[in-house]
Amino acid sequence: MHKRQKTSSLLNFKLEDFKSRLRRLYMLRGYPMPSESQRGAGMHLVNTFEERFDDLDGYSEEHALVKLLASSMSNSVVSLASFERNVRRFTCTGTIFRHMPYEMTILTSASLVRCLGDEAKFVNKLKIKVCLPNGKLAVGKLWKYDCNYNIAIVKTKSFLEFHGAHIHGVQFNSELFQTNLVAIGRCYESGQLMASSGMLLHKNSILDCQELMVATCKITKAGIGGPLIDSSGNFVGMNFYSKDETPFLPVSILLKCFKHFEISGRVVKPSLGLRVGSLGAQKLSICEEIHRSFPHAHGIYVEMVLDGSPAALSGIKGGDLISTLDGVALSNAQEVLYIL
Known part of the structure; x- marks a missing residue:
């Protein structure tokens, strides 16, 4: 009887100690602590930044190739965390x-430094830590960011064992729509590399940025800001998070942003007053109507034009099809936005 009472008391102490540690863990990670009623109803945190993504079973030839592609990028993929005081x-x-010999430059999402609850504002004096591919931590410093494209550039100390990804222009032609793409991420706490495969879609993103393209790769929030590569290992774009697909900013737009950062310190984005989309992303009725007038048509479809905008003053109307721009044949909306 005496032993049972002692055991019961010991178990109660461990439970309280566990609750205390759990509260501290939630607070330091910046998560809300679930209430007693929420826990009693079986509610728990979802879409955390520790949630992995990895749909590779390790047996098929396709998954083996995806692992090799992700591994080839591993020395260029890091994870980052921002802290306000000691709270992540x-x-x-x-x-x-x-x-460079003295520093490394990292491309990531500007969400790293946005204000919680007000994404239009950015937090000053945040501490940034970079988890390197070998698991070690380094101090990062925010260099530039752009809220429209949601990109940020972070610099940190140089380490010889790592290398920069080879980022150059990639043509978003019909061949790219037929190849496998790989979205890559790295967990901050564990440092583990993650990968998910998918295909490019003729689809506009639901996020508020018409330059975004969409792939079928499924990632978690831990993969935000990570690279998207093709089957040859070429850098295709930077990933964002959506529940059932992966929106990404194509490399052509990223290269343009880099150039603007270096020349003027900010990204200059002219407002043309139109929204365009790939022809293949339109409804079948629209494609049929265009095909009747232009049987061999190709190009991008003008979805909307604002009254009085530069596009409207140039004679562009909703429903128009733009096949070339400055002699360049067009196949997707991002090509237009890059040229302009």
């Missing part, structure tokens, strides 16, 4: 895209 605010993935 955000974690995401980043890509080393420039490696």
Whole structure:
């Protein structure tokens, strides 16, 4: 009887100790502590920044290739976390895209430094830590960011064992729509590399940025800011998170942003007053109507034009099809936005 009472008391102490540690863990990670009623109803946190994504079973030839592709990028993929005092605010993935003898430059999402509850504002004096591919931590410093494209550039100390990803222009032609793509991420706490495969879609993203393209790769929030590569290992774009698909900013737009950062310190984005989309992303009725007038048509479809905008003053109307721009044949909306 005496032993049972002692055991019961010991178990109660461990439970309280566990609750205390859990509260501290939630607070330091920036998560809300679930209430007693929420826990009693079986509610729990979802879409955390520790949630992995990895749909590779290790047996098929396709998955073996995906693992090899992800491994080839591993020395260029890091994870980052931002802290306000000792409380973590955000974690995401980043890509080393420039490696100098004295510093490394990392591409990631501007969500790393956005204010919680007000994404239009950015937090000053956040501490940024970079989890390197070998698991070691380094101090990061925010260099530039752009809220429209949701990109940020972070710099950190150079390490010889890592290298910058080879980022160059990629043509978004019909061949790219037929090849496998691989979305890559890295967990901040564990440092583990993650990968998910998918295909490019003729689809506009639901996120508020018409330059975004969409792939069928499924990632978690831990993969935000990570690289998307093709079957040849070419860098295709930077990933964002959506529940059932992966929106990404194509490399052509990223390269344009880099150039603007270096020349003027900010991204200059002219407002043309139109929204365009790939022809293949339109409804079948629209495609049929265009095909009747132009049987061999190709190009991009003008979905909307604002009254009085530069596009409207140039004579562009909703429902128009733009096949070339400055002599360049067009196949997707991002080509237009890049040229302009």
